[in-house]
Amino acid sequence: MSAFGRRPGPLRTLLLHPSGGGLGQYMAVISHLSRRGPVHGIRAAGLQPGETPDDSVEAMLQRYLPLLRTLPGPPDLLLGWSLGGVLAWELAVALDATGHRPAVVMVDSFAEPWSACHTSADELLGRILSQSSSPEPGAKERLARTATAHLKASAEHHASRHYDGPVLLMPCAGSEREDQVAAWARRSPRLVTRDLPCGHFDVFQPGHHRLMTHHLDAFLSERPREGRPSGGSRLPAVAGRHG
Numbered sequence: 001m002s003a004f005g006r007r008p009g010p011l012r013t014l015l016l017h018p019s020g021g022g023l024g025q026y027m028a029v030i031s032h033l034s035r036r037g038p039v040h041g042i043r044a045a046g047l048q049p050g051e052t053p054d055d056s057v058e059a060m061l062q063r064y065l066p067l068l069r070t071l072p073g074p075p076d077l078l079l080g081w082s083l084g085g086v087l088a089w090e091l092a093v094a095l096d097a098t099g100h101r102p103a104v105v106m107v108d109s110f111a112e113p114w115s116a117c118h119t120s121a122d123e124l125l126g127r128i129l130s131q132s133s134s135p136e137p138g139a140k141e142r143l144a145r146t147a148t149a150h151l152k153a154s155a156e157h158h159a160s161r162h163y164d165g166p167v168l169l170m171p172c173a174g175s176e177r178e179d180q181v182a183a184w185a186r187r188s189p190r191l192v193t194r195d196l197p198c199g200h201f202d203v204f205q206p207g208h209h210r211l212m213t214h215h216l217d218a219f220l221s222e223r224p225r226e227g228r229p230s231g232g233s234r235l236p237a238v239a240g241r242h243g
Contacts, residue, residue, distance in 0.1 A: 004196050011033070011075070011077060012075045012076045013037065013078065014041065014068075014071070014075035014077070014088075015040070016079070016084035017042060017043050017087075018083050019082055019128060019150035020044075020131070020143060020147040020150060021043055021044025021047050021143070023032075023041045025131070026041065026204075028187075033214075036220070038072070045063065045143055046145060048142070053145055054149060055149035057090060057157040059153075061087070061090055074142075075095075077104075077220070078091055078109060079216075081204075082107070083154050084107075085105070085106025085108070085169075086106070086110070086111075086157060088105065088106060091159060092104045092165055093163050096163060103165060103220075104165060104168070105168045105216060106169050106170070107170045108172040108203060110154070110180055111180070111183035111186075112159070112179075123149050124151055124178070128189070159183075159184075159187060160187070161186075161187055162187055164189065164190065166219075167190055167191050167192065168191075168192045168193075169181065170194050170203075170212060172197075172198055172199055172202075173199070174200070176206065196212060196215075
């Protein structure tokens with residue numbers, strides 16, 4: 001019996017990038033989930049020289065959906081923080097149309113256009129840039145351009161109206177929490193909500209990420225896997241790819 005549901009075999013996980021496009025924040029989550037099976041990730045276009053970032057969720061989906069066909073099998077779990085959770089939701093909706101229904105985990109993601117509890121775009125951009133320490137020439141400028149495009153996408157996107165698969169939302173403390181949860185509850189008949197008593201940019205700090213992985217483990221233990229069973233050996237933790 002697998003740790004997620006009643007079917008044997010590893011759990012295939014796909015991580016989706018937050019605003020800014022990188023996957024570095026997920027390192028502790030990758031280590032945790034890799035015990036269950038292969039973990040892959042999709043980073044955003046725009047972080048490497050010559051790349052142009054996408055400034056809408058729809059454009060990101062058009063870029064990322066073909067990448068799913070390059071994986072050894074369809075993901076059983078889609079997980080993302082912030083914009084990454086919205087991307088996880090939308091990819092799950094698209095996969096459901098093909099007959100595969102993965103679980104979705106969203107860490108403080110919003111179904112409706114949001115402003116991170118009324119934080120200005122400039123302040124949000126500053127918080128994203130503060131997380132980067134790359135010495136590569138031009139890296140910070142590319143990150144700023146990519147993050148700006150992603151903040152525009154988040155400010156305009158309305159999530160798809162319905163998904164029947166298992167969904168875990170981990171909202172952070174804040175004035176928008178009630179509306180945030182209600183918006184996802186209208187879309188997800190199987191929504192599970194588990195709170196994180198911290199701010200949006202604090203979720204991967206040691207004390208908070210332990211609670212996050214606790215919530216994640218409980219969700220995976222309780223929810224039956226609905227996608228096709230998948231075999232194969234463990235693969236490298238992250239395949240940071242884009243089209």
